Amino acid sequence: MSSSDVTNFFFLFQNLAPTLPIMQPSHLVTSLENLLSEKVDQMMEWSSRRSVVRMNGDKFRRFVKAPPRNYSVIVMFTALQPQRQCSVCRQANEEYQVLANSWRYSSAFSNKLFFTVVDYDEGADVFQQLNMNSAPTFMHFPAKGKPKRADTFDLQRIGFASEQLAKWIADRTDVQIRVFRPPNYSGTIALALLVSLVGGLLYLRRNNLEFIYNKTGWAMAALCVVFAMTSGQMWNHIRGPPYAHKNPQNGQVSYIHGSSQAQFVAESHIILLLNAAITMGMVLLNEAATSKGDVGKRRIICLVGLGLVVFFFSFLLSIFRSKYHGYPYR
């Protein structure tokens, strides 16, 4: 959600506020049913404009906390202002929007469940009132009674994926939401771009297609796959480790993970380079012996190759040893 979008919406919201009938003192006499239906209508109107209703302190107390209610409310307490620098909030917000949209445009959409958000910069008093000191937090306010312990979503353990949120909501309110993610076209576009690039290249070079038969190119490609796999890029892809670890106490950056069960991205890149260097050393050794040329030059190539193999293998071994305590000879 862009910032201009937010201000725009907020502006609209403030214009609306004075026209609300229930805010007039003369209407306080209206019966409870009337009040309830007014509230539901108001919530429905807001929801139809935007799947997640933005709340400030007053709105929150009136529509979420105050008793005559027959609808459940899911509230996300968050801090989305850029100066708060809460990157988790933004990710959580995206997931929350996906979920709210899935509910808003599903066939089961009804006035039994509303999605709302309270930003810290708009409703700091709500945070104080609820004794809340971390954002984002997801809470469910049931139609009847007070929120229990399980009505606070366990973000630490489950994470904030929409599917998990939907499961939690189904658990708390018996409303099943089928999460519908807007399809992600970036992968397809990247693939199409790649294919067209390769196709274009082939077309440009159509007079000279010899390079397809270039063994060096194919060998390079094969080695790239091999190096990527043996340095654990697949592990990185599946587990998503951090790039490196920065010690918060003294600011030291460590690139090598201390345990043998895990690795950092930077570490896997270092290993990739080391493996490549050793392989290159072996190739150079072979090259020096087979090529036909000046003996002095070949000697240098040979020594460089040998140096690459021996030096980088020792380096690799020492990294391995730092991860495997007590290696070897116990």
Added chain:
Amino acid sequence: MKQPGWQSLLSFSILFLACLAGFSSRLFAVIRFESIIHEFDPWFNYRSTHHLTTNGFYEFLNWFDERAWYPLGRIVGGTVYPGLMVTAGLIHYVLNLLHITVHIRDVCVFLAPVFSGLTAISTFLLTRELWNQGAGLLAACFIAIVPGYISRSVAGSFDNEGIAIFALQFTYYLWVKSVKTGSVFWTIGCCLSYFYMVSAWGGYVFIINLIPLHVFVLLLMQRYSRRVYIAYSTFYIVGLVLSMQIPFVGFQPIRTSEHMAAAGVFALLQAYAFLQYLKDRLTRQEFQTLFFLGVSLAAGMVFLTVIYLTYTGLYVRLLTCYAKIHIPIIASVSEHQPTTWVSFFFDLHILVCTFPAGLWFCIKNINDERVFVALYAISAVYFAGVMVRLMLTLTPVVCMLSAVAFSSVFEHYMGDDTKREKPPEKAEEGLGPNIKSIVTMLMLMLLMMFAVHCTWVTSNAYSSPSVVLASYNHDGTRNILDDFREAYYWLRQNTDEHARVMSWWDYGYQIAGMANRTTLVDNNTWNNSHIALVGKAMSSNESAAYQIMRSLDVDYVLIIFGGVIGYSGDDINKFLWMVRIAEGEHPKDIRESDYFTPQGEFRVDKAGSPTLLNCLMYKMSYYRFGEMQVRRGALTPPGFDRTRNAEIGNKDIKFKHLEEAFTSEHWLVRIYKVKKLDNREPLDHKLRSVVPKQKYTSKKVPLMLGGEFALQVWRDSFRFS
């Protein structure tokens, strides 16, 4: 080219020594402990081999095992790859025929080391076809000692992989041979070897995809020849028919998506050959028209197939890797994790850095069979990256390609310039003996480090039977913890023959194999809901668990508890998986979040969640543990759990429906007996007070006491009876 006699003698002795080294480096466990079957799956294999040797082959194929998965049972004959059992049974039979009487257990224990020798030979043959004799010998030496292969083939690890790698390498050798010669003889040999592989391991899918891939790439590279046509056509048809003879495989080769690539390539090859044939017969113009027609038709067909596959979701299953499946029972197995670089280095050491060089040489000097080894390397390295377990299929190709790299270096640097036949007049002859000997020395040193690493890894990481544990004191003396077998023998000796033992699925095969008792779930995790039911029983409170155990006719419950000796693989550490699996099937009754503290921690001490502190698994693990002072300095309080470094939170544990039956010496295994129902249900409501009419009152009770007192006496007697 005829070899001189001394050369073949040398090759033979090197090969023989490689086999011997491979065999003997796998014997650490036998020497340290005894000749015993390891781990979990091998116990099942051993039990079925035993069944095979006692009851015969046909009885084995029709075996319905009523002792597993109570009350469902398991059709063993139709759900195993029988190759391993049949091989061991056959060896046992032949040995007994020769009056060498060995127990079937010893055959099973030593089967994998023997087959590792055969693997070394087949790797030698394959590498010799790909490169040359020297590389072959080096490859045989590498595969004999490389930890990536030893991890699955130490003595006592009686598992499918032990014989399957031999079958894999031998099949590939025969395939390369048949592509090279184009002779049906070699191809039929390849099919038979493939048949053996299918009968031995599910990994045969790798072969039936790699060989078609090879043929396909050869077609793309315009390396089509009659030899390829003969080899593949024969292999596909005969191999298909043979593979369908295995009961467990059955009609899968013509039904499932894993085998479709082979069929597609077969069709493509026929079409290609047909086009080649037409090319000779038709004019150029006719041929072009026909060709375009055919290509557009084929493209349309492929397009429709892809649409269909995508629609039915098969395509997705083909492309997604297994590691991404989020079913807890698959995620809970540590072998199904992706691989870090450390695992690669740990299992392959220097080979992982040098085999890309071998791959480079192969691609630079490409020919038909080197295309094969390049594809083998790339596909295997991808699969090994996705799943730790598939390191096993990568290891042989890494050995071969590293051998290629090392042998080409040695070839150029070891030879002596002066003794060459060719005259050394050319200027670019030599690098000089100094450089040559330095390079040779350093390379040999690297290989020596490799050998040391292999021995260290084999001895320290891969030679533990995990049925018998060993701990070392400060002075280096060894304590053997034989609790598992102690407990299983207790079960065997002291319980009814048809007693049903409930435990977590990890121990199912061992209970069946060692204790010979009926189990509810075991390591063949085919029925998730049954496992979830056991998980639910373990994670519920005692009365709820008793309901489940009654409905499953459980007589004994067996758990593993490591808190006394600090054994980390015990059931409390696995407990969250039980909860997760149970939650997957019974989300209303079991919630994972109930087992955590509000801060989201899993703790067993006083701060732990009350649900955890009162669930059956916790109570069974820590029953009477609160009174126990674990020896570890004087300061630890009673009930201090050494595995989790915490004083347990619930020390006052009492059972209503269970009683402790057995606890092993170091408390590693605890067995509880499930009590039968009481004779009469105790009434939880107040007894109806009836004032009896006088004419029914017994004469023995004085009349004036009557009514209330009689009732009181009756109640008391009931309570104390």
